[in-house]
């Protein structure tokens with residue numbers, strides 16, 4: 655199966671790809687055609703399915719299909735002409751990680767890591783509250799991306815972001831023994847959990863768009879509400895409830911980034927920095943991956959418009 659990054663004009667294509675987005679359009683001769691973005695983990699390409707008789711027979715967005723086609727060029731841009739396609743069946747064998755940019759660890763392994771950290775929480779009220787919220791959101795957690803476009807916008811990205819932050823916390827907690835590890839672990843596990851309802855994702859784990867609830871309310875306020883509901887059900891102590899809610903609401907630090915308060919205790923402060931470290935390292939690694947050694951990247955908007963340098967050694 656040819657990787658999209660290796661495609662050139664004239665490449666014949668046969669293999670499994672993701673239908674990232676698509677529309678039915680009308681060509682200049684009045685016939686319907688399908689206009690798609692087809693992707694694998696290495697990139698994406700515009701694809702056309704000419705002379706569509708019935709819209710219902712077209713590939714569905716967010717699904718993986720087997721494609722046979724040829725790469726042509728139109729106005730200097732590569733374009734894949736889809737000659738044949740079919741939906742995948744249970745007998746098909748392919749590596750999903752080659753098709754959809756995915757977290758490097760399996761959802762099962764990452765969920766097991768989170769479970770280990772939940773078990774480390776000694777305060778039974780904090781522990782029960784985390785278990786309650788996790789249980790509610792776990793059906794959506796396995797494959798969910800952590801963002802629409804930016805950091806961790808990959809399959810199972812939310813689990814990856816959460817587990818990396820938990821591991822980071824383990825590096826920092828012994829250096830500052832006055833920190834309450836229970837609050838830090840709980841804050842990490844819960845801080846972005848409502849991205850599962852903020853961002854709509856396909857069954858394949860790709861982000862589609864913000865949900866209505868996500869746009870109108872957002873994962874911070876949704877997270878605070880989720881904690882309130884669980885705390886009410888469990889009759890959690892009010893101080894614990896407010897402290898956990900404060901950690902969620904202050905984790906973006908600045909009002910212009912969605913936090914109505916800046917952190918008011920050290921565990922909330924450290925949660926923000928754990929989040930920042932993981933976000934920044936992910937974005938920097940991502941930019942440098944496709945960069946040649948000894949060169950600077952383009953200005954990266956996400957990283958305050960900085961250029962990044964890739965070392966030669």
Ligand SMILES: [Fe+2]
Pocket residue numbers: 845846873905906
């Ligand atoms: Fe967040």
Ligand SMILES: [Fe+2]
Pocket residue numbers: 815845846929
């Ligand atoms: Fe986060």
